[in-house]
């Protein structure tokens with residue numbers, strides 16, 4: 549367990565991707581400031597994390613089973629911990645709306661929205677009693693600006709943004725900080741595999757024109773964007789570490805400067821038309837020409853607006 553003076557950091561979704569890198573990075577902190585509780589649904593999937601943590605495993609890293617969709621599992625895990633900080637996870641969903649069942653959509657909300665809320669609800673009373681704590685929620689740029697064919701995933705992230713906006717105000721009086729991390733594309737195995745799977749799949753229920761836009765235009769651009777400007781899970785972990793260690797952590801933390809202008813565009817026009825038209829032009833007219841390289845993204849997202857991100861360096 550944690551030594552006195554060590555912060556206990558609870559991280560969900562540590563079997564892969566961003567959660568795994570965050571757990572390993574914080575557990576290997578040179579000054580040993582953190583005791584990390586790395587959680588995952590199935591502890592049989594612990595090997596990659598154990599390997600990434602090296603010597604820290606068993607010292608500054610311990611493991612616990614946790615399914616954010618289960619009240620019992622969340623309670624059982626939290627019951628064993630004294631001091632708590634929370635990061636949250638996701639599952640993805642992309643494709644034409646007509647081809648996605650309500651059941652699949654519910655699963656996304658159950659994990660991304662109610663999973664986050666369930667975790668926060670469980671740790672909040674202790675944090676309020678202690679008058680201190682830091683809740684770090686993994687949102688996404690898609691929680692601020694939706695991206696075509698990501699309707700349901702973006703809706704789940706928008707929900708969490710609204711939830712945290714009001715919570716942050718309420719918790720201010722209790723000295724509890726809420727921080728949202730807003731990554732753009734991150735190159736995880738999961739993401740690339742999901743895009744490849746979706747490419748092969750039929751889209752039952754969707755009309756041919758929509759399927760063409762989705763597969764031949766959106767997916768190609770999305771793959772290019774992931775390859776050209778996607779960050780690594782390690783870069784996101786570094787950003788999160790900076791947010792944890794900041795003396796006054798920000799509420800919203802974009803991690804990829806190339807996405808700040810896209811978010812700024814949204815706030816520049818309260819009618820929302822500017823974003824709708826700009827995204828339409830970027831994808832359907834400019835997309836096939838520009839091929840979404842880093843240069844194209846820099847050109848599209850005019851440099852002067854690219855500041856105020858939390859940089860991984």
Ligand SMILES: NC(=O)C1=CN([C@@H]2O[C@H](COP(=O)(O)OP(=O)(O)OC[C@H]3O[C@@H](n4cnc5c(N)ncnc54)[C@H](OP(=O)(O)O)[C@@H]3O)[C@@H](O)[C@H]2O)C=CC1
Pocket residue numbers: 560561562563564565566567588589590593614615616617636637638639659663686687688689730731732733734735736737738739
């Ligand atoms: N990758 C990207 O491009 C971006 C990701 N994000 C956000 O970052 C976060 C992590 O994503 P990423 O690392 O890419 O994804 P991964 O798919 O690599 O990791 C997701 C993790 O969530 C876990 N998980 C899934 N369902 C549950 C559940 N019910 N209870 C507990 N754990 C669960 C999985 O573990 P297991 O299946 O072993 O239980 C897995 O470890 C998400 O919130 C995502 O929305 C934000 C912006 C971009």
Ligand SMILES: CC1=C(/C=C/C(C)=C/C=C/C(C)=C/C=O)C(C)(C)CCC1
Pocket residue numbers: 687688689690695696731732733734766769770773827830831835
């Ligand atoms: C910027 C941009 C695009 C794609 C953005 C993507 C693919 C973002 C992915 C973000 C992720 C994966 C967030 C996870 O939470 C389009 C629509 C192709 C064209 C217009 C410009």
